[in-house]
Amino acid sequence: MKFSTATATVADPYLDISTYEADADLMVLNLGPQHPSTHGVFRIKLYLDGEVIVKAVPYPGFLHRGVEKLCEKLTYTMMTPIIDKNDYLSPMMNEQAINMAFEDLHGSAVPRRAKYLRTIFAELQRVASHLVWLGTFGVDLGGALGGGTTLFMHCFREREMILDLFEEVTGCRFHYNTHMVGGNRHDIPAKWAKGVHRVIGVIAERIDEYEILLTSNKMFVDRTKGVGVIDAELALSLGITGPILRAAGVDHDLRRDAPYHAYDEVDVRVAVETAGDCQARAIVRILEMRESLRIVGELIDNVPEGPINGYRPTKTPLQVKITKGQGYACLEGPRGELGTYVIAGGDNRGASPYRLKIRSPSLHAMSCLPYVLPGLTVSDTIATFGSLDPVMGEVDR
Amino acid sequence: MNIWLHGAIYSVLIANVLLTMTAWSIWFERKFSARMQSRVGPTIVGPMGLLQPIADAIKLLQKESIVPDKADRALFNLAPLLTLLFSLGIAAVVPFSPEVIAADLDVGVIFILAMGGMMVFPVWIAGWASNNKYALLGGMRAVAQGISYEIPLVLAALVPVTLAGSMSLSDIVRHQIEHGWYIFWPPGPGLFAFVLFFVASLAEANRIPFDIPEAESELVAGVTTEYTGMKFGLFYLAEYLHTLISAAVGAALFLGGWDGPFAPGLHWMVLKTLLLFGLVFWVRWTLIRIRIDQLMSLCWTWLVPAGLVLVMAAALWKWGMAGS
Numbered sequence: 001m002k003f004s005t006a007t008a009t010v011a012d013p014y015l016d017i018s019t020y021e022a023d024a025d026l027m028v029l030n031l032g033p034q035h036p037s038t039h040g041v042f043r044i045k046l047y048l049d050g051e052v053i054v055k056a057v058p059y060p061g062f063l064h065r066g067v068e069k070l071c072e073k074l075t076y077t078m079m080t081p082i083i084d085k086n087d088y089l090s091p092m093m094n095e096q097a098i099n100m101a102f103e104d105l106h107g108s109a110v111p112r113r114a115k116y117l118r119t120i121f122a123e124l125q126r127v128a129s130h131l132v133w134l135g136t137f138g139v140d141l142g143g144a145l146g147g148g149t150t151l152f153m154h155c156f157r158e159r160e161m162i163l164d165l166f167e168e169v170t171g172c173r174f175h176y177n178t179h180m181v182g183g184n185r186h187d188i189p190a191k192w193a194k195g196v197h198r199v200i201g202v203i204a205e206r207i208d209e210y211e212i213l214l215t216s217n218k219m220f221v222d223r224t225k226g227v228g229v230i231d232a233e234l235a236l237s238l239g240i241t242g243p244i245l246r247a248a249g250v251d252h253d254l255r256r257d258a259p260y261h262a263y264d265e266v267d268v269r270v271a272v273e274t275a276g277d278c279q280a281r282a283i284v285r286i287l288e289m290r291e292s293l294r295i296v297g298e299l300i301d302n303v304p305e306g307p308i309n310g311y312r313p314t315k316t317p318l319q320v321k322i323t324k325g326q327g328y329a330c331l332e333g334p335r336g337e338l339g340t341y342v343i344a345g346g347d348n349r350g351a352s353p354y355r356l357k358i359r360s361p362s363l364h365a366m367s368c369l370p371y372v373l374p375g376l377t378v379s380d381t382i383a384t385f386g387s388l389d390p391v392m393g394e395v396d397r
Numbered sequence: 398m399n400i401w402l403h404g405a406i407y408s409v410l411i412a413n414v415l416l417t418m419t420a421w422s423i424w425f426e427r428k429f430s431a432r433m434q435s436r437v438g439p440t441i442v443g444p445m446g447l448l449q450p451i452a453d454a455i456k457l458l459q460k461e462s463i464v465p466d467k468a469d470r471a472l473f474n475l476a477p478l479l480t481l482l483f484s485l486g487i488a489a490v491v492p493f494s495p496e497v498i499a500a501d502l503d504v505g506v507i508f509i510l511a512m513g514g515m516m517v518f519p520v521w522i523a524g525w526a527s528n529n530k531y532a533l534l535g536g537m538r539a540v541a542q543g544i545s546y547e548i549p550l551v552l553a554a555l556v557p558v559t560l561a562g563s564m565s566l567s568d569i570v571r572h573q574i575e576h577g578w579y580i581f582w583p584p585g586p587g588l589f590a591f592v593l594f595f596v597a598s599l600a601e602a603n604r605i606p607f608d609i610p611e612a613e614s615e616l617v618a619g620v621t622t623e624y625t626g627m628k629f630g631l632f633y634l635a636e637y638l639h640t641l642i643s644a645a646v647g648a649a650l651f652l653g654g655w656d657g658p659f660a661p662g663l664h665w666m667v668l669k670t671l672l673l674f675g676l677v678f679w680v681r682w683t684l685i686r687i688r689i690d691q692l693m694s695l696c697w698t699w700l701v702p703a704g705l706v707l708v709m710a711a712a713l714w715k716w717g718m719a720g721s
Contacts (some may be wrong), residue, residue: 027530029530029531029534035617037615051534051537138685142684142685147605147606147681147684147685150430150433153435154435219606219684219685219687220685222688222691223685223691377688377689378616379609379615379688379689380688381615382615
């Protein structure tokens with residue numbers, strides 16, 4: 001593993017507040033919680049000198065729903081639908097993340113077919129999530145009434161195709177509730193593979209166009225190149241993972257470094273950029289989409305036959321009981337390391353956990369804002385914030 | 398006809414036609430952008446959604462008119478009226494045909510530029526009087542942008558003025574009918590001046606990629622953040638009207654105005670205006686917004702020097718023509 005043990009050497013921005021509070025010339029701008037570009041409800045307090053940010057203090061927590069506490073009352077089977085709502089752009093990843101932790105504790109083996117399907121779902125979900133990111137990034141840069149929306153609409157057009165695929169499998173377009181302890185709930189229908197091939201063919205073509213946009217469009221490059229640089233040291237010290245870390249030049253991807261599902265059977269080529277700015281993050285995500293499509297294309301024809309879970313079909317929900325133990329499982333979500341820490345042996349005679357903790361990559365990503373924003377303008381704030389790809393449902397849980 | 402009567406009749410006529418065109422241009426923009434984005438746009442109100450502007454206007458009129466507590470009430474209410482006044486004022490000197498012109502001023506071009514320059518005031522008034530930080534930032538940006546882009550706009554407009562030797566728009570159009578449209582002739586300065594004029598007009602009318610004062614994704618709605626109902630509607634209308642009239646001015650200055658075969662002059666002028674107007678929408682729904690410092694450096698390092706060179710080139714051309 002390539003983790004560095006270096007601690008943050010960056011000056012702590014929170015400590016500098018006093019020096020700026022004394023300066024009466026600064027304007028305090030409360031960006032959010034009701035603001036079109038905060039991707040939900042998020043508030044950043046900006047201390048502005050003209051348009052230049054002197055200090056930024058983020059205040060998350062407006063979307064706190066107490067999901068972790070609620071999970072202590074729910075059984076392991078009942079948790080999946082509510083966990084879906086955490087990172088609502090990649091619900092399947094959430095389901096997989098908690099179920100992986102539960103499976104480790106429960107000791108239930110996942111059939112090989114289910115592992116393959118989970119891998120395929122995860123990669124399609126990653127593409128769908130990155131497409132939403134690209135669209136909203138366009139809106140952040142280009143305005144809700146302008147060229148940005150055109151990009152947004154086109155990205156959503158592609159995402160719809162993936163949602164259609166998921167709908168064929170699970171019957172749902174958004175919150176799937178398709179994973180459970182020990183396997184999957186829904187098997188893929190006949191000829192689904194054909195549809196997948198068609199969709200990944202179409203999306204792969206269009207991703208090429210988006211890459212041209214990100215790398216050659218003068219305006220896009222002007223707005224993103226050199227903006228909001230997060231270097232490897234800062235990223236590692238704050239626990240930032242995923243595309244942001246890879247854009248900073250750290251070659252780290254759980255799919256390759258700590259394989260789960262069926263990732264040990266495919267070759268995952270990790271995209272790494274070194275600049276660490278908004279453009280690098282954008283390019284990393286584009287390359288990841290392409291890689292995900294390739295992985296799906298490789299796996300979809302080789303899905304092994306067999307059961308998709310270890311249970312016989314029942315009408316009533318299965319009761320999973322884990323009386324003791326604790327464990328952590330993580331996977332590489334679209335935003336980075338999505339982990340679940342669970343202490344078993346709670347209510348309902350062991351059918352609920354004593355404590356469930358979700359490690360959400362978005363929260364870690366956003367913790368860089370006070371370090372990155374000072375010196376940028378208000379416009380760059382929006383660009384930087386958008387390039388972090390935060391999902392508020394996951395940040396606040 | 399009596400010049401006063403002529404002015405009164407045509408100004409009422411032109412103002413009404415322009416306002417109607419503006420309302421339906423919003424319908425057109427919504428349809429146009431929908432086509433660009435694989436959507437269908439408005440379809441419910443009327444055939445092909447054609448009555449959508451009326452529905453929009455009725456909705457805006459029904460809205461509660463809210464003035465924020467700490468706002469400067471008088472200025473807050475004045476600003477939307479002023480924006481509409483100044484943008485309609487420009488239309489007074491635009492010749493839509495040899496006859497259809499409200500006032501054929503000898504200093505038409507100066508009048509247009511002055512009226513366009515005045516547009517900075519209501520925007521700044523709105524930004525200041527709203528007592529809102531987003532509005533204030535939007536107003537600041539609008540002033541910086543408006544004043545900076547005034548200069549390339551003036552320089553670009555000076556090219557036709559130099560070539561025609563007159564500041565009256567009618568004379569400029571007549572000169573083009575005799576000597577060829579400035580966008581084609583003289584080769585070079587005319588075309589570049591047209592591009593410069595178009596870019597500066599986009600900035601002047603706050604259209605993407607220069608809609609920095611409004612900047613929904615950054616400043617919520619910029620100067621119009623605190624405005625509701627028809628006051629917001631007036632800002633919106635004035636913005637579109639300004640764009641439409643800028644297109645008309647561009648058509649008169651560079652595309653030969655009412656010049657064209659087969660059809661009456663008015664048809665050609667309207668066609669050219671709408672073509673330029675459509676071009677603005679095309680640009681708007683294609684490009685993203687640039688940053689305020691990039692906007693400033695674009696203006697002062699590229700557009701202003703380019704404008705100066707173009708004016709020099711036009712003057713040299715004129716001098717060469719006179720010499721030969």
